[in-house]
Structure formats: structure tokens, C-alpha cells
Amino acid sequence: MTEAAYRIQGDTGEWEVVIGLEVHAQVTSNAKLFSGAATAFGAEPNSQVSLIDAAMPGMLPTPNRECIRQAVRTGMAIGAVINKYSRFDRKNYFYADLPQGYQISQLFHPIVGEGQIEISLDEKDPEAFTKTIGIERIHVEQDAGKLMHDQHPTRSYVDLNRAGVALMEIVSKPDMRSPQEAGAYLSKLRAILRYVGSCDGNMDQGSMRADVNVSVRKPGAEFGTRTETKNVNSVRFVMQTVEVEARRQVEVLEAGGKIVQETRLFDPDRGETRSMRSKEDAHDYRYFPDPDLLPLELDDSFLEECRASLPELPDAKRRRYEQALGLTAYNAAVLTADADTARWFEALLAESARVQGKGEQEVARAAANWLLSDLYGALNKLGKDLGESPVSPVQGAELLALVADGTISGPLAKQVFEIMLETGDSAPKIVEDRGLKQTSDTGAIEAVIAEVLAKNPGQLEQYRGGKEALFGFFVGQTMKAMAGKANPAVVNELLKKALAG
Amino acid sequence: MTDVTDLGIAQLRDGIRAGTFSAREVADAFIVKVSKAKALNAFIVETPDHAIAAAKDADAARAAGETLKPLAGVPIGMKDLFATKGVQTTAASHMLEGFKPVYESTVSQRLWDAGAGMLGKLNLDQFAMGSSNETSYFGNVISPWRRGGGDNAPLAPGGSSGGSSAAIAARLVPGATGTDTGGSIRQPAAFVGISGIKPTYGRCSRWGVVAFASSLDQAGPMARSVQDCAILLENMAGFDPKDSTSLELAVPKWEAGLSSSLRGKKIGIPKEYRVDGMPAEIEALWQQGIDWVKDAGAEVVEVSLPHTKYALPAYYIIAPAEASSNLARYDGVRYGLRELADGQNLQEMYASTRAAGFGDEVKRRILIGTYVLSAGFYDAYYTQAQKVRTLIARDFDNAWMECDLLLTPTAPSAAFALGEKSADPLAMYLNDVFTVPSSLAGLPAMSVPGGLDKAGLPLGLQIIGKPLDEQGVLNAGLAIEERAGFTARPESWW
Numbered sequence: 001m002t003e004a005a006y007r008i009q010g011d012t013g014e015w016e017v018v019i020g021l022e023v024h025a026q027v028t029s030n031a032k033l034f035s036g037a038a039t040a041f042g043a044e045p046n047s048q049v050s051l052i053d054a055a056m057p058g059m060l061p062t063p064n065r066e067c068i069r070q071a072v073r074t075g076m077a078i079g080a081v082i083n084k085y086s087r088f089d090r091k092n093y094f095y096a097d098l099p100q101g102y103q104i105s106q107l108f109h110p111i112v113g114e115g116q117i118e119i120s121l122d123e124k125d126p127e128a129f130t131k132t133i134g135i136e137r138i139h140v141e142q143d144a145g146k147l148m149h150d151q152h153p154t155r156s157y158v159d160l161n162r163a164g165v166a167l168m169e170i171v172s173k174p175d176m177r178s179p180q181e182a183g184a185y186l187s188k189l190r191a192i193l194r195y196v197g198s199c200d201g202n203m204d205q206g207s208m209r210a211d212v213n214v215s216v217r218k219p220g221a222e223f224g225t226r227t228e229t230k231n232v233n234s235v236r237f238v239m240q241t242v243e244v245e246a247r248r249q250v251e252v253l254e255a256g257g258k259i260v261q262e263t264r265l266f267d268p269d270r271g272e273t274r275s276m277r278s279k280e281d282a283h284d285y286r287y288f289p290d291p292d293l294l295p296l297e298l299d300d301s302f303l304e305e306c307r308a309s310l311p312e313l314p315d316a317k318r319r320r321y322e323q324a325l326g327l328t329a330y331n332a333a334v335l336t337a338d339a340d341t342a343r344w345f346e347a348l349l350a351e352s353a354r355v356q357g358k359g360e361q362e363v364a365r366a367a368a369n370w371l372l373s374d375l376y377g378a379l380n381k382l383g384k385d386l387g388e389s390p391v392s393p394v395q396g397a398e399l400l401a402l403v404a405d406g407t408i409s410g411p412l413a414k415q416v417f418e419i420m421l422e423t424g425d426s427a428p429k430i431v432e433d434r435g436l437k438q439t440s441d442t443g444a445i446e447a448v449i450a451e452v453l454a455k456n457p458g459q460l461e462q463y464r465g466g467k468e469a470l471f472g473f474f475v476g477q478t479m480k481a482m483a484g485k486a487n488p489a490v491v492n493e494l495l496k497k498a499l500a501g
Numbered sequence: 502m503t504d505v506t507d508l509g510i511a512q513l514r515d516g517i518r519a520g521t522f523s524a525r526e527v528a529d530a531f532i533v534k535v536s537k538a539k540a541l542n543a544f545i546v547e548t549p550d551h552a553i554a555a556a557k558d559a560d561a562a563r564a565a566g567e568t569l570k571p572l573a574g575v576p577i578g579m580k581d582l583f584a585t586k587g588v589q590t591t592a593a594s595h596m597l598e599g600f601k602p603v604y605e606s607t608v609s610q611r612l613w614d615a616g617a618g619m620l621g622k623l624n625l626d627q628f629a630m631g632s633s634n635e636t637s638y639f640g641n642v643i644s645p646w647r648r649g650g651g652d653n654a655p656l657a658p659g660g661s662s663g664g665s666s667a668a669i670a671a672r673l674v675p676g677a678t679g680t681d682t683g684g685s686i687r688q689p690a691a692f693v694g695i696s697g698i699k700p701t702y703g704r705c706s707r708w709g710v711v712a713f714a715s716s717l718d719q720a721g722p723m724a725r726s727v728q729d730c731a732i733l734l735e736n737m738a739g740f741d742p743k744d745s746t747s748l749e750l751a752v753p754k755w756e757a758g759l760s761s762s763l764r765g766k767k768i769g770i771p772k773e774y775r776v777d778g779m780p781a782e783i784e785a786l787w788q789q790g791i792d793w794v795k796d797a798g799a800e801v802v803e804v805s806l807p808h809t810k811y812a813l814p815a816y817y818i819i820a821p822a823e824a825s826s827n828l829a830r831y832d833g834v835r836y837g838l839r840e841l842a843d844g845q846n847l848q849e850m851y852a853s854t855r856a857a858g859f860g861d862e863v864k865r866r867i868l869i870g871t872y873v874l875s876a877g878f879y880d881a882y883y884t885q886a887q888k889v890r891t892l893i894a895r896d897f898d899n900a901w902m903e904c905d906l907l908l909t910p911t912a913p914s915a916a917f918a919l920g921e922k923s924a925d926p927l928a929m930y931l932n933d934v935f936t937v938p939s940s941l942a943g944l945p946a947m948s949v950p951g952g953l954d955k956a957g958l959p960l961g962l963q964i965i966g967k968p969l970d971e972q973g974v975l976n977a978g979l980a981i982e983e984r985a986g987f988t989a990r991p992e993s994w995w
Contacts, residue, residue: 056602057584057590057600057602057712057830058584058602058606058707058709058711058712060744062743062744062745063745092826092874094848096832096834096847099835101828101829101830156847158834284875284876286825286871286875286876286879288883291715291746291823292712292746293746294745
């Protein structure tokens with residue numbers, strides 16, 4: 001990679017930032033990691049709590065196969081080692097949102113070992129600047145409940161809906177060196193999780209959050225002491241955290257201070273990180289293997305089933321869009337960055353090919369262009385995302401087919417699309433109802449051309465005198481007179497003849 | 502007319518089936534016995550209605566000509582470590598005083614499904630931690646036995662299943678559930694002259710049993726005969742998908758498989774169990790047991806279990822380590838006791854709740870467990886203890902190459918007086934010296950009465966079997982039972 005390295009300019013020279021992320025991703029599953037309770041977001045407090053989640057006396061955890069399956073599939077999607085033998089450990093500490101008095105996690109034997117993710121640092125040309133970020137491990141663990149401090153003046157309430165929900169903790173290696181890399185890593189990881197379907201990636205609902213480990217050093221020196229900023233919940237905030245925390249550390253070091261290994265919090269309103277607790281206050285978690293659970297042993301048929309169920313992943317899809325469908329690198333990158341976008345595009349593509357009776361590669365460019373410019377432009381104005389699009393892939397394909405077979409012109413298609421957005425009607429219906437059908441009737445067009453030439457004798461004379469640039473003027477006049485409904489190719493042909501006299 | 506409360510599980514079952522007596526008569530007779538035995542303090546809660554309901558069902562089924570369930574109308578006692586729906590479940594701790602679960606433990610549910618009724622919830626050492634039943638928040642259980650010669654010192658019924666052992670010996674119940682973590686079924690059975698079996702770890706579901714040490718806890722039956730133990734165990738054991746450590750195996754027909762012939766069996770005598778200072782009477786009983794099994798056709802061989810002496814220290818690291826974590830849930834937040842003075846914060850609520858809710862022995866074990874798991878000590882204690890546990894299991898594996906079963910004393914002494922050892926936890930822990938190794942290895946093991954010591958107190962013999970060989974253990978127990986002819990019973994003073 002040739003991109004200029006990210007450096008912080010300090011009084012004593014340049015500093016390099018070293019970043020590692022621990023991402024907590026909620027596993028998409030109907031039930032919790034060790035109980036059958038539901039996991040829907042936003043439910044009434046304590047309405048999704050089983051006896052096990054509430055840690056009633058004598059209750060025992062039993063692993064949820066679906067959660068294990070999703071963790072394994074995620075591991076496979078990042079090319080990681082899947083550990084056929086893994087084990088659950090207890091992390092012991094007291095807190096009101098932790099009913100058991102311990103969290104069941106995997107410290108000693110995680111289910112997924114080392115893997116990697118390739119990130120692109122140039123959106124326009126994804127292959128130009130890439131970097132491979134190592135993944136140390138993925139383990140599964142229980143989420144805690146949450147405390148509500150705003151319900152009563154002197155008391156705190158506990159909501160255990162989240163208690164016991166399955167999380168994957170995805171731990172990167174300290175391989176990132178800039179806020180951009182951290183942001184690209186998190187975005188790419190989220191894209192992969194969504195493709196795999198193992199996490200919905202909704203950071204604003206807490207389904208995905210990152211602990212950001214940051215240290216600084218003089219380029220090439222040993223790693224510095226790191227701090228960990230907890231629970232950062234958007235890509236933008238992760239990038240800001242890296243920036244402000246690295247700068248803070250440089251300031252501390254250059255003032256002769258030392259970085260303390262500690263847990264910090266990011267305050268987006270003030271754009272700063274604050275100390276939460278230092279290493280000295282750290283809990284002794286007394287990890288030990290959970291004696292209620294047997295080691296998890298995965299057999300080959302289970303792994304095979306997991307592998308067979310993996311979808312095409314973003315990198316592979318992007319390359320296929322470029323190579324097989326002939327899309328530009330940029331379009332391919334944008335269309336594959338998110339699983340939902342790619343799914344929408346592929347539905348549009350399949351339907352377009354079907355209604356036009358052509359191969360996907362023949363309709364792909366028009367479909368991509370329409371989606372990324374016309375549809376995205378419209379959605380932008382409406383403040384909606386693709387999932388809320390008022391126009392479906394099938395309706396989009398109908399519109400594209402009308403353009404492809406010459407029924408309407410490109411400019412007319414934009415008008416029709418506007419009407420589709422307003423009314424929800426299909427393109428063929430709009431064209432039919434409003435008589436927008438493009439005409440190739442040479443007689444009608446010739447009559448209009450004759451009129452246009454008669455009305456503009458000056459221009460005609462100039463044209464015939466050699467000013468051929470006026471051809472566009474005559475096309476425009478003709479189209480205008482025909483309210484855009486004339487087939488441009490036919491207009492061109494007939495105009496040339498008429499102008500030649 | 503026979504007093505039905507002198508009868509065991511099999512006789513009651515058969516008598517109810519045959520119509521010799523009604524289930525209701527049986528229930529009523531035991532209910533009276535229970536109500537008159539308050540001096541033993543064996544029960545924390547009495548549940549006559551539960552026993553009567555089961556009896557009515559049994560009688561109605563019989564009247565309708567239906568096939569009776571395996572335990573139809575047989576009333577039993579339930580150790581108060583098993584969660585019972587709507588009935589106070591305390592683990593003998595102030596922490597859970599008044600706690601009524603909305604769920605039923607798998608083991609108790611199986612017994613009710615088999616037609617049994619519950620006479621009450623039996624007292625125990627608090628959270629099953631103890632060997633004398635002196636750690637219960639609800640007071641000591643008093644053994645129905647007394648030493649001869651006018652010595653009326655109240656004796657320990659053993660522990661932790663001391664309410665179960667006392668109630669069975671006193672004929673308040675014909676049988677009861679127990680749980681065994683390091684000997685809590687076998688040692689109390691030995692102390693009161695009854696039988697009790699801890700099956701292979703994983704045979705009985707732990708779901709709904711208040712946890713002490715998850716990797717060791719195992720439910721089992723206690724009764725006055727080997728056959729009764731077999732019947733109860735058949736109706737307690739079985740795979741439970743709600744317990745990950747439950748064994749996915751069919752439950753054998755242990756009662757039908759009973760045979761007191763030990764021909765072709767080799768019985769090992771582990772030499773390391775001859776501990777220093779073992780009373781001569783225990784030594785003599787052991788020899789008597791050897792003679793009995795030989796008489797039943799077995800070949801007796803000496804075997805070595807070289808790591809035996811490390812078993813007790815390893816147990817008193819592993820069990821408290823697990824307990825320290827298992828008992829973290831008793832925090833005053835969701836159920837049970839909450840001590841929260843005005844102005845106290847969360848940490849203070851934890852501290853005052855747990856200080857008030859747990860007894861001294863429970864606190865001692867939580868502290869030990871917390872210590873051995875803490876950073877810097879984990880490897881020296883917990884990891885080391887797990888290695889010892891592996892070696893002990895290997896000792897048994899090696900022994901099984903030379904024999905089919907092992908015969909040992911159950912406990913190093915007869916029942917001691919209440920208060921005699923309660924000031925010295927280490928002396929108390931030594932009571933488990935013969936029972937703990939098989940617990941660490943997860944093996945089936947049973948105690949059967951062998952005879953009385955000079956003071957007239959019962960002594961027990963322990964049989965340890967290979968994994969899943971409950972049948973072999975029960976059969977050897979039966980061979981001893983037939984030869985011991987143990988009929989002694991405590992005279993009622995309560």
C-alpha cells in the first residue's frame with residue numbers, strides 16, 4: 001500500500017497510533033445463549049426473562065445450537081480457524097444487572113481462532129489501497145441486563161431482557177494505524193456479519209458495539225501502554241475515539257507523563273474520552289471452567305452444514321460484479337458494501353433479465369446506474385433507506401425494460417420514475433394512462449420537423465451554411481414540440497435528412 | 502395388625518397394589534408419625550396435603566381398576582435442596598427462607614409422576630455444606646439413635662442429608678431423596694443404619710436442585726433396604742435435556758436386576774483406606790464385610806489407589822471454588838433475603854444481605870473458594886486440584902483392571918455427638934475421607950449398614966462401582982444386607 005501513513009504531529013516529532021478493536025456483536029437468534037427466552041429489541045422491561053436468565057436457585061444453562069452455529073459461520077466468513085473443542089468459563093463479579101453473579105464466557109478455549117479481514121481504504125477503487133487486519137479470536141458469551149436509573153428518585157431498577165443474550169466478542173489484532181483503518185475495519189466487519197446473517201449490525205440498538213484499544217508510539221518503536229475505551233456505538237464515534245484518545249496520549253507523553261492502562265469512556269458531546277477505572281480498581285474475575293457445561297465439541301457434519309450455508313461474501317461478490325457483470329469498480333464496491341443493497345440489486349437484476357429476456361450481464365450496467373443514481377437520489381431526498389424504498393425491484397425492472405425496448409426515452413424515464421414515487425403506480429400503467437409512450441411514427445415526426453424548420457428559417461440557413469453544431473438545437477426543438485415522446489434515434493435520422501434538404 | 506410405618510418402599514407399594522391397605526391409610530399413618538417427631542427437627546416444612554393427594558390418586562386409580570404407577574401412593578421425604586413448586590425451598594439457609602419456587606426440580610417431578618407423595622421438606626446442612634447437620638439455619642437435626650448405657654447426648658445424624666437419614670431411621674418416612682457432593686448421602690446413611698446410593702454423576706438431573714458444587718452434586722435415594730434404594734433410584738434417574746451434564750442413557754431396571762450372588766465378581770480392597778487412627782471396630786467391620794462378600798461368591802483382591810491421600814485436600818479446593826461462584830446469585834436483588842438499610846448502596850446491600858443470609862460454614866467455603874480462584878493463587882490451588890482429580894480418576898481406572906467393585910468403610914467413625922466436632926472444621930472434613938474419592942471420580946457408590954459398634958451405634962460399609970454400574974453396586978449391597986441381617990432400630994424417645 002502506498003497511502004501516506006497517518007501521523008500525529010507532536011512537539012517532539014511524529015507519533016504513530018496503534019489500534020485494536022474488540023467488537024461485541026449480538027448473535028441473531030430467537031433465543032438466548034443458554035435459555036429459551038426471546039431476544040426482541042425494545043420489549044417491555046423484564047418480559048423476556050426465563051428462570052435461567054433470572055438465575056433462580058437450581059437453574060442450569062444449556063447451550064443454544066443456533067448461537068453456536070452463527071459464531072462458527074462468522075468464523076468461517078473471516079477465514080478463521082474453527083476450534084472443534086471449546087469450553088465455557090465463568091467470569092465472576094457482582095453487579096445488579098448480572099443475575100448469576102458471573103458471566104458465562106470463553107476465556108481459555110474460544111470457539112473461533114485466528115482469522116483476518118481485508119479492508120479497502122479507497123472507496124473509488126477498492127483494490128488500490130487494501131490492508132489485511134488480523135483477528136485474534138471470536139468467543140461467545142452472555143450479555144448482561146441493564147440498570148434503569150431514571151424510574152425512581154432514590155432507586156435503580158433492573159431490566160433483565162438482555163441478560164443472557166448471546167454475544168460474539170470479535171477481537172482484532174493491534175493491526176490498525178489510523179482512524180480511517182479503524183472505521184474501515186468496523187464497516188467491513190459489520191458488512192460481513194450482515195451478509196452471514198449472524199448479527200444485524202444495528203449499532204444504534206446496541207446490537208454491535210466496540211471497545212477501542214489505543215496506544216501511541218514513535219514510528220517503529222515498541223508498543224506503548226494502551227487504554228481501552230468501552231462501548232463505542234458507531235463507526236464515526238470509533239474514528240473520533242481513536243483521534244482524540246491518540247492525541248490525548250501524545251499530549252500526556254510529551255508533557256512528561258505516563259499513560260495508565262485503564263478503561264475509558266467516549267463522550268461524543270464533548271468529543272473527549274474520560275477515565276472510568278484504572279487497572280488498580282480492576283476486578284479479579286476469578287475465571288474458571290463452568291462446571292454446569294460440558295466442553296463444546298463440534299463434529300465434521302455440523303461444520304460442513306455451517307460452511308454450506310454461507311452466502312457469497314462481499315469481496316467475492318464485488319469481484320464478480322466487476323468481472324462477470326462488467327460494472328465499474330466503484331459501482332461494484334458500493335453495491336456490495338451492504339448485504340441489503342446487494343440483495344436489492346440482485347433482485348432488480350434478475351427481474352430485469354427476466355422481463356427483457358436477456359442475460360444479467362447485458363442489463364447489469366443500466367440496472368446499477370439507475371439504482372445508484374436515480375433511486376438513491378430519490379431516496380436521499382425522501383430521507384429513506386433502501387429497505388424503505390417506495391419502489392420495489394420488480395417495479396424498477398419494469399421501468400428499465402421500457403427504456404431498453406425504446407418505449408420511453410431516458411429523460412422520459414426520469415419523469416415516469418418521479419410519478420412512480422408519488423403515486424406508487426407501475427411504470428407501464430403511468431406510460432399508458434398519460435400517453436407518454438415514445439413514438440417512432442415517421443410521418444408524425446416528419447410533420448413536426450417540417451414545422452420546426454419553417455419556424456426557424458435563420459437557424460436553418462446557418463446550418464446549411466456549415467454551422468452543424470445547430471443540429472442539437474433542432475433536435476431539442478423537435479423533442480420539445482413532441483413533449484419528449486419521440487424516439488430520439490428516429491428524430492436524429494429524419495432531421496439529418498430534412499436538414500440536408 | 503402391622504404398623505405400616507415399619508414397612509419399606511417395596512412393601513408399601515405392593516401392599517397398596519394388593520389392597521392390603523389403602524394408600525390413604527399409609528399417608529395418614531406417616532403424617533401422624535411426622536407430626537409427633539418434632540424433637541428430631543428432621544423437617545423444615547411438613548406437606549401432609551401433598552402426601553394425601555398422591556394417596557387419593559392411588560386409591561382412585563386402584564378403585565377404577567387402572568394399572569398403578571410404580572410408586573403409587575408411596576409417601577416419601579424430600580431433601581430441602583430440591584425445588585418444589587409452591588412449597589418453601591430453603592437449602593436450610595436464612596437466605597432462602599420463605600422462597601417458594603414456581604418450578605419443580607426434575608428429580609422430584611419424576612417421583613411425583615411415578616405416583617409418590619411428599620410428607621415434607623427435610624432439613625439438611627445449609628446449602629448441603631456439612632457432615633453433621635449442624636449448619637442448618639433451621640436448627641440441628643437430632644439423630645434418633647442414642648449411645649447405650651444411659652448416655653443421652655444428642656448425636657449427629659450425619660450430613661448433609663441428615664434430615665433424610667434421621668427421618669428414615671425413625672420411621673417417619675419409608676425413603677427420601679438425598680444429594681451427595683462428597684458423601685452427603687453415604688455418611689448420614691451409615692450414621693443411622695440405613696442404605697443410600699449416590700449414582701454415577703449425570704444419572705440424576707441437577708435441574709432444580711440448589712447447587713453446591715456442580716461438578717460433584719448428584720442426587721440419590723436413601724431408604725432402609727437395598728431394594729428400596731433401587732426402586733427409588735429407578736424413579737429419580739434419567740436423561741434431562743435441561744441439564745447439560747445429564748447422561749443420555751436409558752434407566753436400567755435395577756430392581757429387577759437385583760441378585761445377591763457375587764460369583765465371578767472380584768472385589769478390591771484399597772490398601773490406602775487403612776488410615777491411621779481408624780477405630781478397631783471399623784477395621785473389624787471392614788474385615789466382616791470382606792468375609793460376607795467372599796461368602797457371596799466374590800474373589801477379594803487387594804488394590805492400590807495411590808492418590809487417595811490427596812483426595813480430601815483437592816475436594817476442599819474444587820467444591821468451595823464452585824460453591825463460591827454458584828452462591829453468587831444470592832445477592833438480595835431478585836428473590837430471597839434482602840438486607841438494605843436506608844441510604845445503603847448496592848455494594849452495601851450485597852454485604853449486609855450475604856452477611857445475614859449465610860451461615861458460618863457457608864461463608865467459610867465461599868471465602869476458601871474465592872481465595873483459591875483468585876489471581877496468583879489459581880494455578881497453585883485450583884489447577885493443581887484438578888490435576889489431582891484426574892489422577893484420582895486414573896487410580897480407579899487402574900483398579901478396574903483388577904476388580905469389579907471396591908469395598909471400604911463408609912466413614913472413619915460412628916456418629917459423634919452434636920457439638921463434638923463443630924468447632925474444628927478440619928476434623929469435620931475428615932469424615933468424608935472415604936466418600937470423597939469416588940465423588941471426585943463421579944462413580945456410583947453406596948453405603949449399607951454392617952452392624953453396631955460397642956456403644957450400640959450403626960456402622961456402614963461402602964461399595965464403589967465402575968461408571969454406570971449401579972447394578973453391581975446394588976447387588977453387592979444386597980449380598981452384604983442379607984448377611985448382615987441388620988435389624989437394629991433406635992428406640993423411640995421423641
